[in-house]
Amino acid sequence: MSASRPTTALVTGASSGIGATYADRLARRGHGLVLVARSGDRLDALAARLRSETGVAVETLVADLADAAALARVERRLRDDAAIGLLVNNAGSALPGGIADQGPDAIEGLIRLNVTAPARLAAAVLPRLIAAGEGAIINVASVLAVAPEAMPGIYPATKSFVLTLSQSLALEAGPRGVYVQAVLPAATRTEIWSKTGHAVDSVPGLMEVGDLVDAALVGFDRGEAVTVPPLHDEAQWNAFSAARLALLPGFRQSRPAPRYGV
Numbered sequence: 584m585s586a587s588r589p590t591t592a593l594v595t596g597a598s599s600g601i602g603a604t605y606a607d608r609l610a611r612r613g614h615g616l617v618l619v620a621r622s623g624d625r626l627d628a629l630a631a632r633l634r635s636e637t638g639v640a641v642e643t644l645v646a647d648l649a650d651a652a653a654l655a656r657v658e659r660r661l662r663d664d665a666a667i668g669l670l671v672n673n674a675g676s677a678l679p680g681g682i683a684d685q686g687p688d689a690i691e692g693l694i695r696l697n698v699t700a701p702a703r704l705a706a707a708v709l710p711r712l713i714a715a716g717e718g719a720i721i722n723v724a725s726v727l728a729v730a731p732e733a734m735p736g737i738y739p740a741t742k743s744f745v746l747t748l749s750q751s752l753a754l755e756a757g758p759r760g761v762y763v764q765a766v767l768p769a770a771t772r773t774e775i776w777s778k779t780g781h782a783v784d785s786v787p788g789l790m791e792v793g794d795l796v797d798a799a800l801v802g803f804d805r806g807e808a809v810t811v812p813p814l815h816d817e818a819q820w821n822a823f824s825a826a827r828l829a830l831l832p833g834f835r836q837s838r839p840a841p842r843y844g845v
Contacts, residue, residue: 595672600773601723712760749764
């Protein structure tokens with residue numbers, strides 16, 4: 584599926600940052616939109632602007648995806664609305680400090696938003712897309728999925744889940760016509776930095792959100808399974824992926840490795 588295909592896209596976390604920019608770019612490609620976020624006022628303002636500037640149909644759906652009832656409403660929409668052919672799983676958040684600083688309730692809330700919500704939304708839309716033999720899912724992960732050393736806390740683990748979820752979905756759905764892309768941003772100028780206690784302008788190598796989304800959509804158009812906009816040397820990612828796959832035959836062993844002396 585090409586991002587230029589004029590199907591309706593449901594975008595989560597659409598009120599600001601990466602989600603709002605995806606909404607803008609997809610609207611300019613002719614996609615109708617269902618915008619999902621907690622802030623109704625911000626969604627309404629974005630929807631009004633996009634309707635005025637692009638003429639596409641834009642609907643808002645106010646939902647906190649960490650809330651089970653709200654998540655269920657969005658799932659129903661994805662299951663029932665045959666016009667939605669593209670899901671952009673972008674909603675996510677972060678916490679300050681390390682795991683020992685964050686507390687069990689905060690950790691559980693972050694997992695509901697960053698892990699449970701994208702998995703359930705993908706599972707809600709996937710059977711319909713497979714039945715149609717077309718459609719796409721974009722999952723916004725992070726370079727921290729493969730570089731947990733760069734940031735303390737539970738956030739990198741949640742983004743590792745999003746990456747492996749995307750890879751599993753691609754294996755399941757790709758042969759049946761559904762394209763799945765994982766996008767791995769690095770530091771990007773969004774509101775998430777205020778959640779972690781960092782001053783955004785002090786972050787080195789900060790990418791502007793428009794550049795991030797534009798690059799990600801180029802990767803989408805090319806059919807990339809994993810798009811890493813900040814990584815200039817593509818050969819490094821290819822070597823990493825090849826090294827990981829080379830491990831698989833070694834895992835199929837009935838006995839422990841000799842080095843363990845068992």
